[in-house]
Amino acid sequence: MLTLLRHLTSSCCYGGRRSIATIISGMQTSRLVRERLKEDVDQMKSKVVPALLVLQVGNREDSNLYISSKMKAAAEVGIEASHVRLPNTVTQDEVLRTIASVNEDASVHGLIVQLPLDSVNHMDVELVTNAVSPLKDVDGLSCINAGKLSRGDLNNCFIPCTPNGCMELIRQTGVNVAGKHAVVIGRSKIVGAPMHDLLLWNHATVTTCHSKTRDIPKQVGRADIVVVGAGRAEMVQGDWLKEGCVLIDCGINHVADASKPSGKRVVGDVHFASAYQRAGFITPVPGGVGPMTVAMLMQNTLLSAQRVLANAGRSL
Numbered sequence: 001m002l003t004l005l006r007h008l009t010s011s012c013c014y015g016g017r018r019s020i021a022t023i024i025s026g027m028q029t030s031r032l033v034r035e036r037l038k039e040d041v042d043q044m045k046s047k048v049v050p051a052l053l054v055l056q057v058g059n060r061e062d063s064n065l066y067i068s069s070k071m072k073a074a075a076e077v078g079i080e081a082s083h084v085r086l087p088n089t090v091t092q093d094e095v096l097r098t099i100a101s102v103n104e105d106a107s108v109h110g111l112i113v114q115l116p117l118d119s120v121n122h123m124d125v126e127l128v129t130n131a132v133s134p135l136k137d138v139d140g141l142s143c144i145n146a147g148k149l150s151r152g153d154l155n156n157c158f159i160p161c162t163p164n165g166c167m168e169l170i171r172q173t174g175v176n177v178a179g180k181h182a183v184v185i186g187r188s189k190i191v192g193a194p195m196h197d198l199l200l201w202n203h204a205t206v207t208t209c210h211s212k213t214r215d216i217p218k219q220v221g222r223a224d225i226v227v228v229g230a231g232r233a234e235m236v237q238g239d240w241l242k243e244g245c246v247l248i249d250c251g252i253n254h255v256a257d258a259s260k261p262s263g264k265r266v267v268g269d270v271h272f273a274s275a276y277q278r279a280g281f282i283t284p285v286p287g288g289v290g291p292m293t294v295a296m297l298m299q300n301t302l303l304s305a306q307r308v309l310a311n312a313g314r315s316l
Contacts, residue, residue: 021247021279024169030291033168034077037298041078050305051080052110052138052297053102057095058088058118067114073294079301088119095123096131103133109308110138110301134158135307138300141190149194152201158300163195165292166227166248167202173281175225175246178203183223185209185216185236185269191229191250199225216240228269238274247279250289 041050052074054067067083074081086095095117102111111132117123134144140160148157170177182204186192192208199206204225209216217240220226225246228236233253241247251269268285276282283289 021276021282022173023276024172024248024281024283024288026165026169026283026288026291029169029172030165030295033292033295033299034073037077037295037302040302044305044309045078048305048309049078049080050110050302051108052082052112052301053108054081054083054112054114055095055098055102056083056085056114056118057090057123059085060116060118063114063116063118069294070112070297073298074301077298077302079298089121090119091121092119092123092128095119095128099128099131103131103136106308109136109304110297111136112139112297136304138297138304140164140194140300146189146194149197149201152197154198154201158303159198159296160190160194161293161296161300162191162229162250162289163198164296164299165289166195166250167198168292168296169248169283169289170225170246173246175281177225180204180224181207181222182225182227183207183209183220184227184229185220186229186231186250188229188231195227195229199227230269232269233267234269234271236270236275238271238276238278241275241278243278244280245278247275247282248289249283249285251285252290 054070056063056067071081071083084098086098099111099113102108113128113132115125117125117128129141130143132142134142137145137158140158145157149159177199182199184192184195184199184206187208187210196206196208207219209219213219220236220240221242223242223245226241227248227250229250231251233251233255247270249268249270253267253269254264255267256263257265266286272284
């Protein structure tokens with residue numbers, strides 16, 4: 001575990017407390033996860049090759065970059081990945097028919113619909129994501145998988161990739177979640193809400209903060225574990241934090257920076273410079289949660305193929 005954590009300092013203190021946190025490297029952790037997945041895929045290839053299909057509507061540049069990283073990770077671990085891009089003139093019914101066709105294709109174990117849907121026509125995102133078979137919903141976004149997670153049926157669902165990656169990063173710190181007070185900032189269906197459920201069913205006491213929460217700094221100050229997915233650049237300040245806490249930053253924001261060739265830089269939802277002087281462990285942005293999200297997508301795809309294989313064995 002210690003090889004996954006990079007100490008910025010081991011002895012620098014101020015006023016009797018640690019002055020700099022330990023960085024939890026998502027790059028290193030995701031690499032180890034991918035290495036493990038590759039071994040598992042190699043062992044099962046004689047029986048079945050895990051297969052992932054990424055369905056894209058339109059041609060957004062940011063979506064293309066995300067898809068490229070997923071295809072690269074799949075190739076690295078031995079998962080067969082295919083990319084289907086529908087034009088931005090496609091109708092909702094055509095998207096649903098495509099999803100239905102993939103649902104019926106036994107050779108595909110995982111199906112993800114890349115969001116946002118870039119179409120000139122109206123798209124009901126909830127309807128589209130829920131059209132994906134729960135058995136192939138490796139993003140964990142369908143209401144079936146979300147419902148199972150909320151009920152604590154963790155072994156019979158797909159856990160959304162970003163919260164699952166966050167949990168893996170927390171494990172790397174050696175901190176036991178059970179009995180800890182966790183605060184999740186944000187309640188999105190992709191990060192905040194499932195993160196709450198995942199921490200809860202791992203036996204933490206969980207508080208969710210959102211736009212209507214009063215005195216968020218006070219809530220954060222009680223937390224042993226803080227997961228931030230608020231979508232606000234550098235919102236969480238170091239003086240909010242309980243000393244020595246675990247701090248997971250899911251934010252990806254662009255702020256102006258004249259020193260960069262692009263005129264901007266990427267920051268998280270946490271003010272890193274002040275937070276790393278207070279937290280015990282902290283994820284960087286970039287290089288923290290992002291790589292873990294892709295690694296967990298590969299893990300879910302492998303899990304789907306393993307379940308298919310297990311069900312085939314029981315039916316013999």
